[in-house]
Amino acid sequence: MTVIGEEPFPRGALEVQTVGMTMRFGAFTALDDVSITVGAGSFHALLGENGAGKSTLVKCMMGFYHATAGQMMLGRREVKIHDPRDAHRLGLGMVYQHFTLVPSLTAAENLVISRHDTPAMIDWAREKKALDAFMSAMPFRVPLDQPVARLAAGEKQKLEILKQLYLGRRFLILDEPTSVLTPDEADEVLGHVRGLCEKGEISVLMITHKFREVTAFADEVSVLRRGRLVGQGRVGGLSHAEMAAMMIGASAARAPLPREGAPGSAILSVSGAKARDRSGLKEIDIESLTVRAGEIVGIAGISGNGQMELMEILTGQRPLIAGEVEVEGKIYHATRPEALTLAVRYLPEEPLRNACAGRMSVAENIAFRSFDVNGVGRRFWLDGRGMRDKAGSLVEAFKVKTASLDTPIAALSGGNVQRAVLARELTGDVRLLVISNPCFGLDFAAVAEIRSRIVAARNAGAAVLLMSEDLDEVMELSDRILVMSEGRIAYETPAATADLATIGHHMGGHA
Amino acid sequence: MADQAVIGGSGASLLPALARRSEAVVIPLAALVVGFAIFAVFLLTQGKSPADFLGLVWKGAYGSAFSWQNTLSRAAPLLFAALCVALPARLGLVVIGGEGAIVLGGVAVGALGPAMAHVPAFIALPLMAAAAMSVGAVWIGAAGALRHYRGVNETISSLLLAYIAIALMNQLVEGPFRDPASLNKPSTAPLAESLRVGNLPGMDVHWGLAFGILGCVVSWILIDRTTWGFAARIAGGNVRAAQVQGLPVGRLILGFTALAGGFAGLAGFFEVTAVHGSANASLAAGYGYTGILIAFLARHNPLAIIPVAILLAGFGAASGLIQRRMGLPDATILVLQGFVFLSILISDTFYGRYRIFAPERWGR
Numbered sequence: 110m111t112v113i114g115e116e117p118f119p120r121g122a123l124e125v126q127t128v129g130m131t132m133r134f135g136a137f138t139a140l141d142d143v144s145i146t147v148g149a150g151s152f153h154a155l156l157g158e159n160g161a162g163k164s165t166l167v168k169c170m171m172g173f174y175h176a177t178a179g180q181m182m183l184g185r186r187e188v189k190i191h192d193p194r195d196a197h198r199l200g201l202g203m204v205y206q207h208f209t210l211v212p213s214l215t216a217a218e219n220l221v222i223s224r225h226d227t228p229a230m231i232d233w234a235r236e237k238k239a240l241d242a243f244m245s246a247m248p249f250r251v252p253l254d255q256p257v258a259r260l261a262a263g264e265k266q267k268l269e270i271l272k273q274l275y276l277g278r279r280f281l282i283l284d285e286p287t288s289v290l291t292p293d294e295a296d297e298v299l300g301h302v303r304g305l306c307e308k309g310e311i312s313v314l315m316i317t318h319k320f321r322e323v324t325a326f327a328d329e330v331s332v333l334r335r336g337r338l339v340g341q342g343r344v345g346g347l348s349h350a351e352m353a354a355m356m357i358g359a360s361a362a363r364a365p366l367p368r369e370g371a372p373g374s375a376i377l378s379v380s381g382a383k384a385r386d387r388s389g390l391k392e393i394d395i396e397s398l399t400v401r402a403g404e405i406v407g408i409a410g411i412s413g414n415g416q417m418e419l420m421e422i423l424t425g426q427r428p429l430i431a432g433e434v435e436v437e438g439k440i441y442h443a444t445r446p447e448a449l450t451l452a453v454r455y456l457p458e459e460p461l462r463n464a465c466a467g468r469m470s471v472a473e474n475i476a477f478r479s480f481d482v483n484g485v486g487r488r489f490w491l492d493g494r495g496m497r498d499k500a501g502s503l504v505e506a507f508k509v510k511t512a513s514l515d516t517p518i519a520a521l522s523g524g525n526v527q528r529a530v531l532a533r534e535l536t537g538d539v540r541l542l543v544i545s546n547p548c549f550g551l552d553f554a555a556v557a558e559i560r561s562r563i564v565a566a567r568n569a570g571a572a573v574l575l576m577s578e579d580l581d582e583v584m585e586l587s588d589r590i591l592v593m594s595e596g597r598i599a600y601e602t603p604a605a606t607a608d609l610a611t612i613g614h615h616m617g618g619h620a
Numbered sequence: 621m622a623d624q625a626v627i628g629g630s631g632a633s634l635l636p637a638l639a640r641r642s643e644a645v646v647i648p649l650a651a652l653v654v655g656f657a658i659f660a661v662f663l664l665t666q667g668k669s670p671a672d673f674l675g676l677v678w679k680g681a682y683g684s685a686f687s688w689q690n691t692l693s694r695a696a697p698l699l700f701a702a703l704c705v706a707l708p709a710r711l712g713l714v715v716i717g718g719e720g721a722i723v724l725g726g727v728a729v730g731a732l733g734p735a736m737a738h739v740p741a742f743i744a745l746p747l748m749a750a751a752a753m754s755v756g757a758v759w760i761g762a763a764g765a766l767r768h769y770r771g772v773n774e775t776i777s778s779l780l781l782a783y784i785a786i787a788l789m790n791q792l793v794e795g796p797f798r799d800p801a802s803l804n805k806p807s808t809a810p811l812a813e814s815l816r817v818g819n820l821p822g823m824d825v826h827w828g829l830a831f832g833i834l835g836c837v838v839s840w841i842l843i844d845r846t847t848w849g850f851a852a853r854i855a856g857g858n859v860r861a862a863q864v865q866g867l868p869v870g871r872l873i874l875g876f877t878a879l880a881g882g883f884a885g886l887a888g889f890f891e892v893t894a895v896h897g898s899a900n901a902s903l904a905a906g907y908g909y910t911g912i913l914i915a916f917l918a919r920h921n922p923l924a925i926i927p928v929a930i931l932l933a934g935f936g937a938a939s940g941l942i943q944r945r946m947g948l949p950d951a952t953i954l955v956l957q958g959f960v961f962l963s964i965l966i967s968d969t970f971y972g973r974y975r976i977f978a979p980e981r982w983g984r
Contacts, residue, residue: 490847512636
């Protein structure tokens with residue numbers, strides 16, 4: 110760590126500047142001459158598509174990467190940060206999308222062990238007293254004596270932020286801090302962060318995808334695209350449309366296809382289905398759910414209200430205690446022969462985790478649905494050439510960007526993995542399509558394309574069940590909207606007459 | 621259109637394909653070298669010369685027709701033992717109890733021996749082989765079933781089952797199946813001469829080697845060229861994805877673990893019919909454990925098992941010579957195997973790290 114300029118730094122929130130920050134990986138320029146100023150006590154949002162260079166920028170700031178060119182200024186002094194420890198010593202901290210707390214330890218234990226100077230023998234009585242004193246000075250608190258595993262997601266994220274303050278950080282980088290929180294939790298956490306900024310305790314740089322949060326909480330916004338700074342300004346002066354335009358640039362995303370045709374006969378019907386939930390303590394209870402040919406039924410709900418379990422019931426991964434699932438009037442157990450004859454296809458959330466084998470090649474992953482069928486019956490010998498040829502044409506048709514068909518699918522970007530899975534699941538006769546969070550974490554262009562493919566499948570007569578935590582997505586795609594809350598279907602409305610406030614009410618379980 | 625050429629998989633993509641494949645060869649080889657380098661330091665601390673050691677390994681394992689035959693005879697059970705690890709590994713299971721299936725397969729053969737004494741060999745031998753395979757299949761299949769139905773860790777259960785198998789073998793060989801004539805070393809009754817499996821034509825190496833190689837080739841075809849093998853690779857790559865695809869994961873686990881156990885049982889069959897002539901404690905010679913090392917070195921690729929098994933069998937074949945000439949204890953070879961296994965396990969973390977093996981990252 111090198112500091113040029115007088116020390117010590119002023120107390121309170123730090124002003125942080127990057128000057129001409131550039132990062133090259135070989136011939137690839139991930140970050141090109143980016144200069145950003147986060148004023149002392151300001152809340153700065155950093156927008157950009159996946160791969161725009163947001164992560165690279167903050168990694169350079171935190172010392173994970175050494176920038177090829179450019180400087181960091183802290184409180185108007187030039188600093189050289191060699192590694193994250195330097196950054197921490199200067200008061201720079203980072204809060205990640207996923208939690209970095211130890212679930213089995215209490216909040217207090219988590220705070221104490223996160224310090225660099227924790228002694229080998231911890232005097233808990235003294236630490237407790239110090240923690241209580243620290244907490245009483247904070248504008249918000251979390252229960253200190255509970256194991257972190259028992260805290261709700263919002264509480265955990267608050268604890269992450271408290272941890273940074275406890276460690277004396279005065280500039281925080283928040284990397285999509287709300288992606289695992291409910292909207293209410295997100296608002297609460299960000300509200301507190303904003304409060305801390307206004308009190309002059311910290312300055313914040315937040316990476317996000319959500320315009321709503323930018324408008325509601327940030328003072329200033331910077332937009333990156335392909336490693337370049339393409340826009341900057343006070344939040345008040347920018348509309349969502351303007352921010353979106355900056356993010357995606359000239360080649361705007363396609364609008365979803367117009368829908369056509371009326372719903373046909375019932376394809377999927379679930380009746381009286383009961384199953385245990387993840388925790389094994391609560392019950393999933395779907396009294397009745399019908400999806401008809403040529404319609405998209407969207408299930409809205411805050412995550413953790415049984416959507417994941419419903420998906421598992423439909424994919425045969427979670428046994429039913431009572432009730433049944435029928436497809437075209439036949440009892441359905443989600444075996445491979447059943448899925449084949451009834452043309453049932455799935456797009457699970459996080460496709461790399463739930464629908465692909467990461468070390469297998471793109472061609473092999475695309476063949477998962479069809480490797481054992483040959484038109485007449487089941488095949489025994491693998492048709493390697495046929496698989497490759499088919500994968501080659503699908504990769505082209507679905508515009509999957511991959512270096513070759515033999516590339517392990519884990520090497521592809523999120524959007525391209527999802528395109529490959531779409532190519533596999535949407536090819537051939539599709540009568541029922543079950544989807545969960547199809548666009549989670551994808552960039553704009555990919556989102557628009559994937560949504561239009563889903564609508565196209567519906568227009569071609571498929572029954573589509575869409576579970577999504579993104580209410581906008583449900584509203585945009587669905588013909589009919591259901592709300593899931595506490596393992597039950599709490600509300601149903603046609604999309605045409607849907608009222609956001611009422612849906613939000615039912616999502617919160619207040620009805 | 622440049623992209624299309626790559627996707628088409630024509631001659632232009634030969635180099636990338638070669639680079640991609642070479643990763644699975646270069647990394648284990650490097651691990652082997654590193655493991656030996658650590659062992660060399662160990663030898664130096666003992667005041668012995670690593671160069672002498674290598675020279676003796678060469679001489680004892682591959683230096684003459686005699687040493688080649690010794691090596692190849694030892695390779696036969698190792699091929700089967702390695703398959704017993706490699707097949708479940710493709711499903712994502714780490715089964716390390718092949719020793720148990722080898723031992724019990726041998727006991728089954730020894731126990732059937734007297735009853736088969738007057739049956740023509742062309743009927744008796746296949747029957748005895750089938751019995752050995754069945755016992756092995758049940759034993760390792762049990763570890764698979766425990767895993768699938770009860771969620772018991774297959775690594776632990778197969779290892780514990782191996783201890784049970786060895787105890788069971790001792791009990792049976794010293795009790796109900798004991799040949800009263802076997803005094804110093806309790807054994808089953810010696811097999812009739814007609815039931816002894818002979819040597820390959822023109823070599824002093826028994827037929828087990830040929831069947832072991834055949835087993836490797838058949839396993840490779842099963843995994844690489846059939847839809848069952850493909851389904852198993854999906855389940856091994858990501859079991860959640862396999863479930864969403866409706867693949868019968870449970871049946872795959874049972875089938876693959878049973879087949880793996882069957883191969884190990886076959887090793888026991890050849891040890892009894894071709895080497896010992898009766899079942900006794902010599903069956904628990906540690907082949908099952910060396911098989912684990914071989915399978916990991918071969919990246920669980922059945923074809924790669926063949927050369928790797930011959931390599932490690934060579935170390936075993938040379939151990940006598942090393943003992944005599946260098947004055948090192950028998951366990952020295954185990955020390956070498958231990959170092960190599962450690963570096964192989966560590967080398968697993970190096971896959972996907974090097975740009976040279978990933979053509980999609982070239983030129984970036």
